[in-house]
Amino acid sequence: MDKIKTAILGGAGYTAGELIRLLVNHPKAEIVFVQSTSNQGNKITDVHSGLTGETNLTFTGTVENLDNIDALFLCSAHGDSRKFFADHKVPERIKIIDLSMDYRHRETAEGFIYGLPELNRGKIYKARRIANPGCFATAIQLALLPLAAAGKLTNEIHIQAITGSTGAGVKQLSTTQFSWRNNNISIYKPFTHQHLKEITESLSQLQPSITQQINLIPVRGDFPRGIFTIIYTDTELSSDTANNIYRDFYKDSAFTFITDANPDLKQVVNTNKCLIHIEKHGNKLLILSLIDNLLKGASGQAVQNFNLMFGLEEKTGLMLKSSGF
Secondary structure, X not given: OOOEEEEEEOOOOHHHHHHHHHXXXXXXXXXXXXXXXXXXXXXXXXXXXXXXXXOOOEEEOOOOOHHHOXXXXXXXXXXXXXXXXXXXXXXXXOEEEEOOOOOOOHHHOOOOEEOOXXXXXXXXXXXXXXXXXXXXXXXXXXXXXXXXXXXXXXXXXXXXXXXXXXXXXXXOOOOOOHHHHOOOOEEOOOOOOOOHHHHHHHHHHHOOOOOOOEEEEEEEOOOOOOEEEEEEEEOOOOHHXXXXXXXXXXXXXXXXXXXXXXXXXXXXXXXXXXXXXXXXXXOEEEEEEEEOOXXXXXXXXXXXXXXXXXXXXXXXXXXXXXXXX
């Protein structure tokens, strides 16, 4: 099989940097161009210094000839994907993976398939356009999908989700500066985070009758990357039954695993894994869900979707080991 020719738009951000890292080491992918309006003519390694020695590409300032590529990744800011499609005619044969939130919701999908493999694998195989899920949405959905599939989300759901500073993007904000973030913690967008809508849509896909309130408190963590999600809900399920539901749901999953041991964040950072741990306390089911926000929560999942769309083994280019220490 010839190399699959790929291109990336919006190449200067964190998710693009991770995507370039994955694709330059992917045995079936070849990067044709990486676009960045603000970095035209600069070497990719001037921005993503961790790629020194791995690529000699420079950023293009404009979109090059789309006839020369097979797959297009959109890593631009939210809203820019719609602008791109308004300004460019994209050949029908090109497969597209959009990492923005522009096409994630049902009423705005415009032919895009929601790209959570654990939910829509069969549709992703046949898709031409994929809306890559959000990072919080990925961690939370993976924690709750088995219960929804079993029709067991019957009570209010409480979530505290702690994210690293890279979740806010590469643009400098007061809440991402080291002097503010170090030895600090804060909440933001309580009960109103934008990922709640895609979470609700995915859960209702498996449990159409769901009406339960989902209470999400996002927390800014004192670390650069990763999401640690803590969820609890009342249930009549026993611990054994709940664990069996989860293990059966994810028995064929390439990257989502149930662990009996209480997990820590370093086990998933720099991997495309999601680790899930379940405990029963009285009538409450406690669910921990951990991912790397830049990989399983963004670029790793994008490559996972890329593999599925092109009929490759799902784990291709994604066999990454966590540092663990």
